[in-house]
Amino acid sequence: AAEANVTTGKVLATPVARKMAKDLGLDITKIHGTGPQGRVMKSDIQKASQPKTLEKDHVR
Amino acid sequence: MTAYDIIVLGGGPGGYVAAIKAAQLGAKVAVVEEDRVGGVCLNYGCIPTKTLLKSAKVYQDLLASSQYGIDIENPETVKINWPNLMRRKTQVVDKIVGGVALLLKHNGVEVYKGHGTVIDAQTVDVGGERLSGKNLILATGSSPSMPEIKGLKESVEAGYAVDSTGAIALSEKPRSMTILGGGVISVEFATLYRSLGTKVTILQRSEGILKGVDESVRDTMQGHLKKEGVEIVTNVSIKHVDGSTVHYEVEGQAKSVESDVILVSLGRKPNLKGLENLPLEIGEKGVVVDERMQTNIPGVYAIGDLCGKMMLAHVASAEGLVAAEAIMGETSAIDYRKVPSCIYSFPEVGAIGYSEAEARAAGFDVGVSTFPLSANGKAMAEGETTGFVKIVHDKKYGEVVGVHIVAPHATDMIAEAAVSMMLEGTVYDMAKTIHPHPTLSEIVMEAAHGAVDRPIHIIKKS
C-alpha cells in the first residue's frame, strides 16, 4: 500500500472512519491510513484515538 | 376542491415513487394518472420486455441444451406458444401493476384516474374535478417519436409499422422485422425477436449502433448481434415507407427491405400535454430543473422522462425521491455519473460512469484495464464466454470513474461498480476485495488487479 495521501490534499477514507473521526473530534487529514492506497479505515481512527502510550505498540 | 400537500401528475416509476416517499415523510398526496399506474416502465417498457426476453432466453437455452448433455429427441417438436408467451407477459405486468396500486393505497396516496390538466401551479383539473396542491410534481413521462418519414403514418395505420408498445403485443410471431434505429431499445427488441427465430434487420442512421455506449461494448455487441444473425445496416438514410417495405439509401445506393413488422425506435419525446398552462422552461431534452428537481416555477417539480436527463426508470424513481425529499425539507441530489444503465441483450450489458473516450475527453489521467469472460472459470463452466469487463479509472488516486460489463448477468453485476463508485472506491479497493470463486464477478477483481499491477489469471503482454 502507498503512503497516506496527506500531501495531495484529498483523503481517502471510509464512511465509517469519517463518522468516527468526526465523533471523536479527530482531524482525518492527520491520520495515517493503512487501507488500500492509504485509505483511512475505522481501525486507523481507533488506533489514533487511543492514549499516546499505547501508540508505541503499533510502531513495532 | 380537495386540498393536498403534493399533487403528482403521472403514476410511472417517477411519479408513484415520489408519491409514496412523500407520503412516508408525512405529506398528503394525490396522484393523477390517465392510464394504469406504473407508467411506461411497468405497462409497456421494462417489465413486459424483460418478461418476453426471459421466454426468448428459455427458448435459446432449449435449442442449445444438447451441448449441456440434455437431448431433445426431436428438436422440431419444440414450439413457441405465442398466446401463452403473451399471456404470461400480461399476467406478470398485471401482478406488478396491482402491487403498485396496493402500495399507493397502503401509503395513503389517493389516485385520481383521468387526464390531468394543470390549471396553475397549485391546481390540477381531472375530468372537471379540481384538486389543489401546495406543490406539484410533474411526472408525465415520454412517448415514442414518430419522425416525418414519407409513408410511415400510412404504414402505421395499415398495421405494419409499430412503436415499442405495439412490438410487445404482436398477435403472432413475425417472420421478419425491420427496426428503424439502433439504440438500447432497438437492441433489446432485436435480441428478443432474433432469439425467437425472426429475421431481424436494424437500420441505423449513424456509423454504429448504441451511440453513447463505451466503444468496446459497442464493438462487442455489434459483432455478437451479427454473429447471431441480426443484419445491421449503418450509415442509412431512410427515404420512405411503403406498406411493409422500407426504402433507404446507403452509400449512395437505393435499397429496400420488406418485413412483417416495422419497428420504429427513433427516440422519445417528453409528454407536455396537460402542462400547457404552466410557463415552464423547456430545453432540448425536456423540462429544465435544478439539482432538487424544481422547475423554473417555485413549488413545481419535474422528474423522469419528462426532463429527459437519462430516460431510465431507476433515474425517474431516484429523481422522484429527490423531489419528494426536497419538498419535505430534506436535501439530496443525484450524481448522474454514478447512474448505471443496462441493456438486456444476450449477453447483457451493465455500464456506469465514463466511457473510456468520455474519461479522456473529461481530462482524467485515464487508466484502463479489461478482463475477458473467456478467461473466467465460471463462464467456461456455464458455456457462456462472450463478454468482458472494462474498468476506467483516474490514475491520480486510482478512483474508479467508469465500469462497463458485457456478461450474462451484467445487469446485476453492475451494482458492485455502482456501490464502489458511490463510496469513491479505487481500483486498489476492488482488487483487494475478495470475490467468491467461481463467479463471473471475479472478472471485476481481475481487471482491478490489472489496473493496479498485473492480473493473476491471464497472460498480460507488457
Place this chain on the structure above:
Amino acid sequence: MTAYDIIVLGGGPGGYVAAIKAAQLGAKVAVVEEDRVGGVCLNYGCIPTKTLLKSAKVYQDLLASSQYGIDIENPETVKINWPNLMRRKTQVVDKIVGGVALLLKHNGVEVYKGHGTVIDAQTVDVGGERLSGKNLILATGSSPSMPEIKGLKESVEAGYAVDSTGAIALSEKPRSMTILGGGVISVEFATLYRSLGTKVTILQRSEGILKGVDESVRDTMQGHLKKEGVEIVTNVSIKHVDGSTVHYEVEGQAKSVESDVILVSLGRKPNLKGLENLPLEIGEKGVVVDERMQTNIPGVYAIGDLCGKMMLAHVASAEGLVAAEAIMGETSAIDYRKVPSCIYSFPEVGAIGYSEAEARAAGFDVGVSTFPLSANGKAMAEGETTGFVKIVHDKKYGEVVGVHIVAPHATDMIAEAAVSMMLEGTVYDMAKTIHPHPTLSEIVMEAAHGAVDRPIHIIKKS
C-alpha cells in the same frame, strides 16, 4: 540441487496463485504437485460441480419451459445424455487446468510433478530430486474425512459409498442417493442430483442442515430443498452401513435407507503427508499461521485448506497472495469477516460477514433489514421468486457487517456486499446507490432503504 527463492508444495488455487504472484514480484519459484495443477478446486471441486450444475439447471429450465410459453410437444423425449454430460465436465476441467499450466509457465514458474516430501525448512524431495528454497509455502490442501462407521469401508470398496470426487464421476445417473452430512457440498450435490431426477435423502446429525449459515438462509434453503423433493432427516445417528444400505437412528427409532449411491460428505481434513519432518504447530483445523500466513517455523508459510480457516478456493488464493507478498516484503492481511461464501443451489446463496445471531453475540447494536425476491419486478419477470436479502448492520454508524442473499444469481450479487464491506460502507450508502431497474440487485437497495427508514416497494408493518 536446484535453488529457488520459494518452493510451493501443492498446485491448487492456494499454491498456484501464490507461485504466480511471487514470480510476478520477482522471485524464482518452483511448484511441486503430485496430481494435476489446479488442486481439488479445478479438478474435483468447484469447477466440475458447477459445470454439472449448469447441465442440471438447463434440464430444469427445459422441464419448466411451457410456463414461459415454450412447449415441447412430447416432454418424454427429453433425455439426459449422461456420457455427454460427463464429457462436457471433463472438457471444461481440462481446458481450465491447461490454462493454469500455461499461466505458470508464462510467469516462469517451474512445476515439478511428483509427491513432495519436506526434508527441512529449506529442502524438498521430489522423487529423489532435491530442491532447495529460501522459503517454503505449504499448500497441500485437504481430503474428505472418512469417519469410523461400521461397514463404510466395505461399502466404499464395493463401490456403493463414494466421496465428492466419486460423486462427480459416476458412470450413470443414480436413481437414488443418500448423502451423509448436510453441509454446503452436500446441498450442492443434493441440488445437482435432485434436479436431474434422482431420489435424494440427506442424513444430518444435528438439528438442521447448513450449520454456520445465517438462520433465515438455512430455513429458506431447508424448506426449498424439501419442496423440491429432497428428503432431509435431522438429528440422525448413523449406526452402520451395509452395502448400499445406511442404518441409522432417529428419535430412538432404528431406520434404514437403501440407495444406488451413498455420498459421504462429513467434512475434510488437512493433507499432512510429506510434511512430517517439519515441527509444525497444528491446531484443531489445521496448520497454525499468523496474519502473514507464516507458520511457527520462520520462512515456512502455509495457506488454503491446509490451514482450514475457511475451506474455500478464493480464501486459498487470497492467502496465497498474502504469503507471496509477505515473502517479497509487502504486507497485506485478510479480514475473514469480509470473505464471501456461496452455495450453488437453485436458487443460489451468497453470504458475507456476520449472521444475525453472530452479530448479536459479537455485541453489535444490531439492525436487521430484509427484502423478499417475491416483491422484485425482475424476479417476477423471470418467474423465479424464491429468495431474499438480509442486511445486518451495526446501528452506531450504520456499518454493514453481514449480507445474506438467496437468489438465482446470489453468487454474483454478493460481490456488491463484499466491496461495500471492504470500503466500510453503511446502509446509507447502499440505499443511496442507484441500482438499475429492473434487476434482482434492487433488493439490496430496498433492504438498505428499510434499514435506514422504509423501503418503497413493500408494505412494512410498523
